[in-house]
Amino acid sequence: MKKVQTSDSAKMRILKTASDLFYRQGYRSTGTNEIIKKAGVAKASFFYHFPTKEALALAYLQDLHSHEAENLLKFVNERQKPSDRFLAVIKWIEPWIKSNKLRGCGFLNMVSEVPDKKSPLRKMAKKHYAVLGGLIRQLTQELVNSDPKRYRHLDVSAIADRYVAIVVGAIALSETAQNTWPARQGVEVVNALIPIP
């Protein structure tokens, strides 16, 4: 049985174990019993730190959001040219889904698993993609500002919306097809959103 660093606090061990299991196996397929065993904690310790399974799932999503935003931003900021920065988001997808072994997006998967539309878990997913949309909008605006003559006619908001949808399609179809081609085709589609340089 795979276990987590015993040097961490019980709370951290629970969160790390659950994050791994929730992502790989899904939220509903992962029982609290399994998390408790693999984290090496007592049952009561689990519910001491997280009053419900849903509270733990919320912590998982918050953690996931922070880490993914950080990694993506780092990838974008390795580039200087506005057109490179603009394309960075969709170019990030292929290596990212590969490293995730084609298990897709933890937020999209959570939405599918949680039917209740008012669930805080769904709210987190919505927020995650709203933040991504904000980043893309900003990169699009930077691109337009870098060459106003060429890009003057572009609708920044519409392009950002389309871009997010393309990202989601690349991720979700990669999981269903168990192949990375949607991520690569996504790069071409995003490229077509702006005039040929």
Added chain:
Amino acid sequence: MKKVQTSDSAKMRILKTASDLFYRQGYRSTGTNEIIKKAGVAKASFFYHFPTKEALALAYLQDLHSHEAENLLKFVNERQKPSDRFLAVIKWIEPWIKSNKLRGCGFLNMVSEVPDKKSPLRKMAKKHYAVLGGLIRQLTQELVNSDPKRYRHLDVSAIADRYVAIVVGAIALSETAQNTWPARQGVEVVNALIPIP
């Protein structure tokens, strides 16, 4: 409690009830007990017709695939012009997700719910989108054939792949955002895949 037509056979009542619940509530969130109650059958009758819950889910997906393929084909075949037929698939998405109350795609949702990559349920989802890709490829080829001079340079396979990914993005993001805008933006993105007429 919502029940199904009692005039149907027990097997049909089970399948119809389960299809509704699996789609709206998700596969794992729906217990066999609930299906049994709402279908108005005995426990043993359930397992007589469907040896496992998974077998029922498989029947659900097969049914869903047939119905969705039929409806989409009808929508496409109401059009004659190759460019209209080509665009019909993405234009179908907005009314379709609305009628589904933004619960997304039963196949994508199933993939998220089932972690096992060898599951027959995942295979069905993969096949569903392979068939959709085939239809789109065919419509793209028709379009190219209708005006070879204009479309000669197009890569039919690449366009079809991109098109499917855009469809998936429109559906999945509509569910997460609980809004139809991704479907409308999808139309614009697909439009940009081919030269302006």
Added chain:
DNA sequence: GTCTATATTTGGATAGAC
């Protein structure tokens, strides 16, 4: 093919001691 009744495991969550 359909029924009632039951088996068995796992689900999330708690009581009370240390």
Added chain:
DNA sequence: GTCTATCCAAATATAGAC
């Protein structure tokens, strides 16, 4: 904060009669 022991409901599935 962490532990052992336990509760109860819900999960999937089966036995055996009609």
